[in-house]
Amino acid sequence: MSETVTTAAEDTGRGRLAAAARADLAGLKARHPDAFRLSPKNRALAILVPLAIIAVAFGAMVALDFSLFRILNGLSRLGRFAVLMMPPAPEGRFFVFLSALGETLGIAFLGTLTAALLAFPVAFLAARNVIPNIFVHFGTRRAFDVIRSVDTLIWALLWINVVGLGPFAGVLAIACSDFGSFGKLFSEAIEATDGKATEGVAASGGSRLHQVRFGLVPGVLPVIASQVLYYFESNTRSATIIGIVGAGGVGIYLTELIRVLELQQVAFLILMILVTVAIIDFISTRLRLAIIGNKKFV
Amino acid sequence: MATAIPVLPEPQARALASAYAAAVSVRRCRGAAVLVTIILLALVSGWLADVRPVTLVAKIGNFGSFIGRTIPDFSSGNVLADLRAWYWNFPDWLGLLGQTILIAYLGTLMGAVVAFALCFIASANLARSRWSRVGARRLLEFCRTVPDIVFALIFVIAFGLGPMAGVFALAIHTTGALGKLFAEVVENIDMKPVEGLQATGASWVQTVRYGVLPQVAPGFASYALLRFEINVRGAGVMGFVGAGGIGQEFLVAIRNFYYSDVSAILLMIIATVIVIDLVTEQVRHRLIGFEGAR
Known part of the structure; x- marks a missing residue:
């Protein structure tokens, strides 16, 4: 009862303020001209930028053969697929899927670990505060960029040519593409440390190597560990699709089942992936919080 | 200038030293335990992933x-002719690369629009009903x-x-990824203008429109551009499953052992990705500068 009374009072209070403001609009405009005036440049930008974005989008749709007919057709077919997916059922292949998921997790873990172990020493070369030589750290950075810009699936195709089809190619593919990302992230973490610890080691007579080992590494290790865990999370997702090109894991089943429209099994498999990813996320988030404490960044 | 270094009395020093040793040994034990766990997990994964x-x-080799x-x-001595032989299909590849970028652009734009609509419902400080917020969050997570x-x-089967197909696939994934980031931006705003x-x-x-949007617009644009970079990489491999872009051509080249085509296309992909990274990075720095100046 009392609640309704207060809200009603509030409403009239708000209404009164708004009405007063509206009645005195001309006066307000005269007294505070800046609040009502948009600069012509800002106004032009506010109109032109969205217009340009939309124009490019329409051009892109034309260039990519969008047609309303195909969209509607596809949507109705998607609706039928959704019905066919119900209820998700493994149809006797639960343990096959489970072992494929295990393989996926193995690929993700080993790929991430290898990438981290390889990137850790190289990242010091790319850090400005360790190697002041501009050619070395700039060159290392660009090398990381090149490695990073090649997608995991492309790496998988390349490695399949070397070690053959199978999960091992997947491990190497994830290790390669993450090597680039880790190199960049680790070197940034190393550059973000404050130099006091290193100076302290230097002041007590430590060599360059001592400075890195006792001044830098203890500071960056928690950050790096948390980044590695984060990438492990995201790699469990990448590893589920790496089988699409034949590099092991659950992706091979996913591709085949979708191609032959065994949609109940597809739905079940996707559910299994979602659950696995959720479990890994949960564990790794817990671990990350334990490592870096409840900090905002990373 | 002689400085007397104060020395602790023997029993006190010994107590401190033993406390230090105990603390260090606890840390060493923990470190060893972590190391052993990692090695065990690596062995198990190696067995699972069939590492040889x-x-x-x-x-x-x-x-x-x-x-x-x-x-x-590059042996014929005529560099230009060699280059032409290497990039024999350059116009087609360039067209496919353009298609790849357009797929990424449209996917990012559509995803960003849907994420924009959902993020205000999914943010803790603006959502009006708990259920719609939880629903929006679960949808984005999926x-x-x-x-x-x-x-x-x-x-690909449906459309x-x-x-x-590639555009819609990227759009859905982008919705999920951007929706979460957008909602976090909205949750970090200053609530005074809203009040x-x-x-x-x-x-x-x-x-x-007037209390939240001016605060979050630069952050949104910056995240959308970052997503565009990621989507260009994603669109590059969409062709592996027949969803357009340069990926199809690359797959054909690598499966049929057209070696020089592999390097030609790969170099084009790398160059495109790096150029787009550099451009969006410039724009993002500009946007964040805006935010600081405001």
Whole structure:
């Protein structure tokens, strides 16, 4: 009862303020001209930028053969697929899927670990505060960029040519593409440390190597560990699709089942992936919080 | 200048030293436990993932010779003709690369629009009902957990082969990823303008438009551009499942051992990705500068 009374009072209070403001609009405009005036440049930008974005989008749709007919057709077919997916059922292949998921997790873990172990020493070369030589750290950075810009699936195709089809190619593919990302992230973490610890080691007579080992590494290790865990999370997702090109894991089943429209099994498999990813996320988030404490960044 | 270094009395020093040793040994034990766990997990994963180091060592030479074979033949002495022979299909590849970028652009734009609509409902400080917020969050989570290429596989069957399937697949994944980031931006805003607007009797939509949007627009644009970079990489492999872009051509080249084509296309992809990274990075720095100046 009392609640309704207060809200009603509030409403009239708000209404009164708004009405007063509206009645005195001309006066307000005269007294505070800046609040009502948009600069012509800002106004032009506010109109032109969205217009340009939309124009490019329409051009892109034309260039990519969008047609309303195909969209509607596809949507109705998607609706039928959704019905066919119900209820998700493994149809006797639960343990096959489970072992494929295990393989996926193995690929993700080993790929991430290898990438981290390889990137850790190289990242010091790319850090400005360790190697002041501009050619070395700039060159290392660009090398990381090149490695990073090649997608995991492309790496998988390349490695399949070397070690053959199978999960091992997947491990190497994830290790390669993450090597680039880790190199960049680790070197940034190393550059973000404050130099006091290193100076302290230097002041007590430590060599360059001592400075890195006792001044830098203890500071960056928690950050790096948390980044590695984060990438492990995201790699469990990448590893589920790496089988699409034949590099092991659950992706091979996913591709085949979708191609032959065994949609109940597809739905079940996707559910299994979602659950696995959720479990890994949960564990790794817990671990990350334990490592870096409840900090905002990373 | 002589400085007397104070020395602790013997028993006190010994107590401190033993406490230090105990603390260090606890840390060492923990470190060793972590190391052992990691090694065990690595062994188990190695068994699961069928790792064959012997094969790697035996065949690592293949990688070198593979790379070697992809290097085009530059021996005829006429550099221009060699270059032309290497990039014999350049106009087609350029067109496909353009298609790849357009797929990424449209996918990012569509995903960003949907994410924009959902993020205000999914943010803790603006959502009006708890259930709609939880629902929006779960939806976004689903969209970003299923990999984009899995959506592409399904859409290729539903919409037919071609870039349209790739665009929709990227759009759905982008919705999930951007929706979460956008909601976090909205949750970090300064609530004073919002309260001010509510006090003047503004509706929810008006509050969002005048109180929230000016604060979050630079952050949104910056995240959308970052996503565009990621989507260019994603669109590059959409062709592997027949969803448009340069990926199809690359797959054909690598499966049929057209070695010089592999290197030609790969170099084009790398160059495109790096150029787009550099451009969006510039724009993002500009945007963040805006935010600081405001």
